[in-house]
Amino acid sequence: MFRITLPDGSVREVAPGTTPADIAAAIGPGLAKAAIAARVDGELRDIMRPFEGDSQLALVTSKDEKDALELVRHDYAHILAEAVQSLFPGTQITFGPSTDDGFYYDFAPKDRPFTEEDLPAIEAEMRKIIAADQPLIREVWSRADLIARWQTEGESFKAEWAQELPEGEELTVYRAGKGEDAWLDMCRGPHLASTGKVDPNAFKLTRVSGAYWRGDQKNAMLSRIYGTGWLNKKQLEEHLTRLEEAAKRDHRKLGQEMDLFHLQQEAHGSVFWHPQGFVIWRQLEAYMRRAIDDAGYLEVKTPQVMDARQWEQSGHWGKYRENMFVIPDEVPNTEDEGPIVSDDAQWMALKPMNCPAHVLIFRQGIKSYRDLPLRLYENGCCHRNEPHGALHGLMRVRQFTQDDAHIFCREDQIVEEVQAFCKLADRIYRDFGFKYSIKLALRPEKRFGSEADWDKAENELRDAVVRAGLATEEYGWEELPGEGAFYAPKLEWHLTDAIGRTWQVGTIQSDRVLPERLDASYVGEDGERHRPVMLHRAIFGSYERFIGILIEHFAGKLPVWLAPTQAVVATIVSDADDYAKQVAAKLQAAGIRVETDLRNEKINYKVREHSVAKVPNLLVVGKREAEEGTVALRQLGSERQQFMPLDEAVALLTGDATAPDLK
Known part of the structure; x- marks a missing residue:
């Protein structure tokens, strides 16, 4: 008999072959339904995996969100791979991990790279697999048998990976369904008990990209399909809303609109x-x-630039060499075929x-x-x-x-x-x-x-x-x-x-x-x-x-002290140009980064343009403001326009434009 210790300190004696699911059922039907996995001696495991000896047991439910999300995302990745091979026979599978907000799987298609037009059909096939509620069965295989299986099925990438795993290491596979025709993948696990344990409405395939086998550009190019997966539909919808907001806030898009930087x-x-x-x-x-x-x-x-010997001594050369820009000495080639690197070159590195x-x-x-x-x-x-x-x-x-x-x-x-x-x-x-x-x-x-x-x-x-x-x-x-x-x-x-x-x-x-x-x-x-x-x-x-x-x-609306241009003085009519320059000079003397907009454009056009550029303060002046020594202040994000004397506006803006006091 095995002694299984629960979190409350109680001990249950069970026969060999007992699983965490059996213990959950013995405790009560509610827990039996809620339990999705188990931590056995701290290791996250399948709920259907039998105990191997005396153990500490903690049952995992969907309330344990970190563990639960990792499990469902791993399952979604396997279901994705099974769906792709069902729809596109001859496709080879490689790796499919969970990620911080979802999952992906890398494939070697038989005929053509996958595109985003393929995603709706793959999603539909995934839902069929989920509805079938196939049991996910863990099996331990010998290294030789697993390599032979992959080679027979034409899974050259899986065979290559299995061959490189250390001798004597336990190789596990997960079978989706029963019988010889069940879909198989090499995986450490853990997984949920069956494909039906994930929510068919809590995932979405998001995009397709290229990826090199094992991340090396010398290797074959694969098709990577990304998805996002959650515990329920509400979580998915909240995530998709966040993605929409993130797209609006994308620093590359805003950087272009605000004229901050570019890449090429x-x-x-x-x-x-x-x-x-x-x-x-x-x-x-x-x-x-x-x-x-x-x-x-x-x-x-x-x-x-420093001598490579310094990086060898520090240990970085051995750990980071492939990520370093290395500069060798160059020796002219006597046959005028360009520079060559000598055997005794002194290597340098950025x-x-x-x-x-x-x-x-x-x-x-x-x-x-x-x-x-x-x-x-x-x-x-x-x-x-x-x-x-x-x-x-x-x-x-x-x-x-x-x-x-x-x-x-x-x-x-x-x-x-x-x-x-x-x-x-x-x-x-x-x-x-x-x-x-x-x-x-x-x-x-x-x-x-x-x-x-x-x-x-x-x-x-x-x-x-x-x-x-x-x-x-x-x-x-x-x-x-x-x-x-x-x-x-x-x-x-x-x-x-x-x-x-x-x-x-x-x-x-x-x-x-x-x-x-x-x-x-x-x-x-x-x-x-x-x-x-x-x-x-x-x-x-x-x-x-x-x-x-x-x-x-900040969605581009940086704190005023960080804003590249803290204020723009924009004219309504050309008669106010001289006054606009005076306003700008006074703001500049107060330490405010200011520009003038004296273009012959309608004021609404100027307001829109500077709003897109995320200028925090727009001071509008016309003939009346010039005569009265006032400004109409529009602050970014506010529909309200404030009319005030120029000195009052300068004082207001100066306070916002000052960097935080570190004292």
Whole structure:
């Protein structure tokens, strides 16, 4: 008999072959109907999978939304694959994971790539499969049998993947239906008990794109079908509404309308900032400089290109080499066939991050324990060779600038420094009107450093957040096993925007690995050499991405202090041109970024144009205003027009146009 311990501490003795579903049924019919999966010794499993020994059991229902969504989205992906193979015989299947808001599956079509015109028919077939309520049965196969099955069925991609899995690893498949003709897919699981457990009205296929097999552009091009999946129709409708709102807020669309920036193939993955957009950048840069000056940071500037041996020593060459832009020495070819790379070329690389360069600054001269903490800050331009398909406007680029800093400190200073950073980040995010959650990303499977060092680093970060009063439900405190960097655990700040999306931006990492690898040291109070601990930290993350988030969060209606043009003085008649210039001069003298619009156009046309450009304040002047020394003020988003003396308008606008006080 197996002893199964429930969350309340009670124990049930069951015979081998018993499943979590059996226990749910024994507890009561309501739970038997509600239970969709189980956590057995902490692992999410099928509700129909038998126990294998004494276990801790927690039954999962749809109220456990995170687990439930992952399960239904995984099921939708399998149902999608079965539907595609039913409609398009000869199509090969590859991978189909769940995502943050849905699922996708990659296919190798037999005849032609799939298009969005195929989606309605595929959706209809998926609903037939759901209505059939096919049982989803987990099976364990031998490696040889599974490879033979895939090869026999012409599933070359699945066969290739099965061949590369480690010898002795348990290979599982899920059978949809019963009998030899049932649809089969190789999958770790878990899944719901049957296809009918998902809601046929809670999913929608959204788009089709190309994707390379295993993400490598040297491999075959596949057709990827995306979908969104939820627990019920209401959740789906709410999500589709959010997507509509997100489309209106798309920073690429608004960036064009507001004349902020553009992207083009000649510099794929890098941004061309226009004058209006660069005003936003400069305001953020000035704001952040005030923040770091107040917090005791010293600003530095480091080279863009560094010797590859430096990246080898730091460990980045082995971990990030494929994402680095590498520059070899070139030797002229004697046959005038162009440059060639010599065998003994000295390899250089554009920096993908700033941390090794900051260590080199720290190593200049002898550092004493009295010099610590040393906080080095850089608006550091970095380059990463991101795949073409991953690039997305300002959100993911190849050239970006980080608000990057590294704090070199003693062991006894770590918690205090992390706590101070938590308070700084809190103040800054609140200035922009963001709510956030904090998560602790713990050690990954592949990592540098000793277990003792990882224990210390994780506990220090955890302790600092507790002391800062942020490890609470209010701040969404959560620990993420396996998601730390290869050299350090990290705290992550996840901002929530105006339409409920989350963006991971700020981080702080407690690193003992890089100072060791790059031989950073200081002289302690005992006169001996000691290693500093290096805290990697950023708040914006990157200027490009943070600006993209701000544009979408505010739907282009940026806070007045960030708006590229804070006011436009527009004339109704040409007789008011001279007065408009006087108004603009007075606003400019008060520190307001102002332009005049003296064009011979109707005032309604001017109002519409500046509204589209998201100018927060429009001051309309005509002959009457010129005679009386007044203005008609129209503020973005308001239908009301306010008439007031010019001095009153200047005072009103000056207050809104001032950046937040960091003191």
